[in-house]
Amino acid sequence: MALGTFALGTDAFVISGVLSKVGNSLNVSLGTAGLLITVFSGVYAVSAPVSAVLTGNMCRKRVMQLALLIFVVANVLAVFAPDYAIMVAARVLAAVGAGLYTPSAAAAAAGIAKPEERGRALTLVLGGLTVANAVGVPLGTFIGQAVSWRVTFAIVAALGVIAYAGLTRSLDEIPSTGVVSLRDRISAAAIKGVPSTLLSVIIAICGVFTLYIYLAWFIGRVGGLTGAAITIIYLIFGVTAVVCNFSAGWLIDHMAPARIAALAFAGLVVVHVAFALTAWAGDGSTWTVYVLALLVALWGLTSWLFYPAQQKRLVLAAGSRAPVVLSLGASSLYAGQALAGVLGGALVKHGPASLAIAAAACALIALAVHLAASARELFPAREPALPEPAPSTVPATPSTRSSV
Structure with missing residues (x-):
């Protein structure tokens, strides 16, 4: 599951490092190439909650497998994209896969871990996104700059295939916890x-x-x-x-x-x-x-x-x-x-x-x-200090002493 989030995180951000090469290859301006990130992010923002509702009653394992299949197909399409329109379609598919996978992976991690280990499980799975920023994006940028941006997307697709195989082999059925x-x-x-x-x-x-x-x-x-x-x-x-x-x-x-x-x-x-x-x-x-x-x-x-x-x-x-x-x-x-x-x-x-x-x-x-x-x-108001009570002139009874 962590490898899946690593692949998705790399795919989401690595295009920044090869944007000029993508634009030149697809014969569009730098600004137009930058809209590929707008397409990905916009589709993710809209599709993630909709996908969560549509697949809310499905087994979490099946949802992640479906998401990774969509993600792999999207990146293979990006590798062979002959023009900008096909590349846009590839980014739309990749965003749908990412929006479907990440919440399901978090829910699955919380579901299969022991209560006292859920924090570590979530940190590991969602940590794939953090590691993608530190390792995946620089490495993908290096490959894209030194070889070809298409090779970068091919490697991301390969990571998705490995993650799919790992989930299929090692993960049991995880029932849904319901839908909002x-x-x-x-x-x-x-x-x-x-x-x-x-x-x-x-x-x-x-x-x-x-x-x-x-x-x-x-x-x-x-x-x-x-x-x-x-x-x-x-x-x-x-x-x-x-x-x-x-x-x-x-x-x-x-x-x-x-x-x-x-x-x-x-x-x-x-x-x-x-x-x-x-x-x-x-x-x-x-x-x-x-x-x-x-x-x-x-x-x-x-x-x-x-x-x-x-x-x-x-x-x-x-x-x-x-x-x-x-x-x-x-x-x-x-x-x-x-x-x-x-x-x-x-x-x-x-x-x-x-x-x-x-x-x-x-x-x-x-x-x-x-x-x-x-x-x-930021600036909580201070409560006014209460005045000190006047000393009592009534002799203390046993009950009064105990309350004091």
């Missing part, structure tokens, strides 16, 4: 505190991915890096993002999640502004490359910090309906990525600095939305 209707999911979005939290996630992720989708192009234009050298940048981002992901859990246990999210949004504003300044001043020299590497590391340490904090706020706001609200949180994540593809595609023709400025603006708006919605959590 679309009406229930929509009504859960209206719970107090949920809309503002989801909105801040969408806007912040839009900012992060406006730059991330075109990161290889940005680094090439500002720092002069090309080919396999770009892999190092993705490796730095992936490793620091993993550190950020693990650090977030510790911070949430020791700080109010609203404060963590506020600090993360503020940090993103600063880092994105620094990217814009570097884009203006960068001249492709060695110092520019070092500055970009440092900024990417800081970016990785802040870009995923707000999401776990906002997830905890969703849990606290939703109570018993937390699982439904968390699924909406996942959809908001991909909705933000879809918007980023459109925004970045419109701005990329205006130069690298425009992407960083837009990213900073999104982070600033997300911070404003968050501060407006969480003011009471």
Whole structure:
């Protein structure tokens, strides 16, 4: 199951590292190629809750097998895609498979593990997505830059085949735990505190991915890096993002999640502004490359910090309906990525600095939305001190003494 989430995570993000090559191969502009990420993320955001309802009563093993079959077919189609339209169809299929697989894998992991081991099981299975950022995307980018982007998708398809074979051989039947209707999911979005939290996630992720989708192009234009050298940048981002992901859990246990999210949004504003300044001043020299590497590391340490904090706020706001609200949180994540593809595609023709400025603006708006919605959590009002009771002049009875 972890190998499956690793393959899906690599497939979702690796296209950023080979976007220019995909565009050149399919004879479309860089901005149009970036819309492939919009297609994937948009379809995932919409299809994941719908698929969960349609397959809610199916065995979890069957659902994961179906999802991996769709995913493998999609990536094989991408390998041989002769034009942009077929590539779009491939990304639609891949998104449907990913949206079907990830929630089912999480449910299956929780279902087959002992109660005291469920946390570790979920961490392992969903950790495949984190490892994909640290290992899968840099490796896929290296292969795509050094050999061909089609080889990258072929390897991802092969990983999907191996995951399918492993599930078929080793996993027993896992019955469904029930289904939540679309009406229930929509009504859960209206719970107090949920809309503002989801909105801040969408806007912040839009900012992060406006730059991330075109990161290889940005680094090439500002720092002069090309080919396999770009892999190092993705490796730095992936490793620091993993550190950020693990650090977030510790911070949430020791700080109010609203404060963590506020600090993360503020940090993103600063880092994105620094990217814009570097884009203006960068001249492709060695110092520019070092500055970009440092900024990417800081970016990785802040870009995923707000999401776990906002997830905890969703849990606290939703109570018993937390699982439904968390699924909406996942959809908001991909909705933000879809918007980023459109925004970045419109701005990329205006130069690298425009992407960083837009990213900073999104982070600033997300911070404003968050501060407006969480003011009471950030600055809780102090209760007035009660006056000291006047000393009693009545002789104490035995019952009074015992109560004291």
